[in-house]
Amino acid sequence: MNKEHIDSDREKGLHRLTYADIKATDLYYINTYFIVNDIRDAIAAYVKGEVLDIGCGNKPYEVLFRNEATKYIGCDIIQSSDNIVDYLCPANDLCFEKERFDTVFSTQTLEHVADHRGMVSEAYRVLKPGGYAIFTVPFSWELHEEPYDFFRVSKYGLRYLFEKYGFEVVKIKSNGGKWAAISQLFLNVLMSTRKYVTLRSRLIKFIFIRCRFIVPYNKLSIWIDKRFFDDVLTLNYIIIARKP
DSSP states (O other): OOOOOOTTSOOOBBBOOOOOOOOOSSSHHHHHHHHHHHHHHHHHHHOEEEEETTTTOOOTTTTGGTTTEEEEEEEEEOBBBBOOOEEOOOSSSSSSSSTEEEEEESSSOOOOOOOOHHHHHHHHHEEEEEEEEEEESSSSOOOOOOTTTOOOOOOOHHHHHHHHHEEEEEEEEEEOOOOHHHHHHHHHHGGGGGSOOOOOHHHEEEEEEEEOHHHHHHHHHHOOOOOOOOTTTSSEEEEEEEOO
């Protein structure tokens, strides 16, 4: 297995999400709404004991684990902007002993690991028998944290990957359907024009931010997605897998 090493070229103190409860005024509310709700459900059903968060960043979801986890440890390849990463190590070469953790959690990290197979293999290694791995991964999203953005994986690719390294796949769920994906991606593209100082960008900012049109837009998008759900397209997936 090719092991990744801590890369000195990666930006230290990279700004990361710092909280899990984003308000409807936020640009990424649609995306976060579905991820947070599905993570909450997974935690309630499967989490116990000591938890390892791989690629933890600023640990935006730690607060959701407080009732179920006895201990929450975060590792990442670089230190986060809030300086709260507990251990620095590559996701495919974890600095923990075999079968230490009851739960392994990772959100929106797999796509940033070139050796993504090694990451899943390491998650299996450090997990106790009978423990659960809970991962979320993007499916429809623009490039980010470039050039360390390597993959997009379908639900079928996720099943193949986790089963290949010994896991029993319990559940794979789309974080929202095509209407949520279209609405969020449209908003992403629309708001990206704000970086250009033009009349159009000022008008968009005025309508969506100053006039708070983004609130009914976000809430209506979520309602439509639930009412006419179709996950042929999704923003993200969540996978729950068990180590036999």
